[in-house]
Amino acid sequence: MKEKVAVYPGSFDPITFGHLDILHRGLELFDKVIVAIANNIEKKALFTVEERKDLIRKSINGNDNVIIDSFDGLLVDYVKKVNAPFVIRGLRAMSDFEFEFQMASMNRNLNPHMDTLFMMTSKDYFFVSSRTIKEVAQFNGPVSEFVPEVVALSLKEKFQRK
Numbered sequence: 001m002k003e004k005v006a007v008y009p010g011s012f013d014p015i016t017f018g019h020l021d022i023l024h025r026g027l028e029l030f031d032k033v034i035v036a037i038a039n040n041i042e043k044k045a046l047f048t049v050e051e052r053k054d055l056i057r058k059s060i061n062g063n064d065n066v067i068i069d070s071f072d073g074l075l076v077d078y079v080k081k082v083n084a085p086f087v088i089r090g091l092r093a094m095s096d097f098e099f100e101f102q103m104a105s106m107n108r109n110l111n112p113h114m115d116t117l118f119m120m121t122s123k124d125y126f127f128v129s130s131r132t133i134k135e136v137a138q139f140n141g142p143v144s145e146f147v148p149e150v151v152a153l154s155l156k157e158k159f160q161r162k
């Protein structure tokens with residue numbers, strides 16, 4: 001039987017427990033999930049793509065059903081390349097919905113075979129985003145409740161060096 005594979009795209013700058021929650025729940029629906037880091041030149045990232053890959057790798061404890069990859073350009077093209085027409089996205093709140101709805105609609109317009117599955121973020125991570133985590137970490141605030149230890153340490157190192 002053909003494996004069911006989904007793409008979980010994002011910036012993952014850095015990965016949080018919110019992302020990991022969506023990833024683990026995605027793995028209950030699909031045989032494999034490709035975590036695809038968008039190499040988005042418009043967004044100024046704190047971590048390089050390689051650093052982000054490494055943090056994800058260390059956060060998933062060697063799960064063979066997770067593939068970590070990155071892509072340039074359009075998500076629809078990447079999805080076609082890897083032959084996985086399902087995309088998973090986490091939804092935190094209504095404020096996420098508008099952008100996500102636009103993006104999913106545009107993607108479906110570009111590729112009618114592609115489908116976006118939205119998963120509601122678990123209540124513990126509703127307010128967690130990579131952006132807010134970076135802001136808290138930048139001023140030495142506690143983030144270990146929201147990110148794996150390896151990420152918390154890397155954030156500390158990054159901001160100490162800056």
Ligand code: PNS
Nearest residue numbers: 009010011012038073074075076103106
């Ligand atoms: O974690 P993010 O930053 O919310 O993820 C957004 C992401 C990377 C999924 C989105 O920006 C994306 O798919 N970028 C690739 C370019 C593209 O295909 N955009 C969608 C057409 S509107």
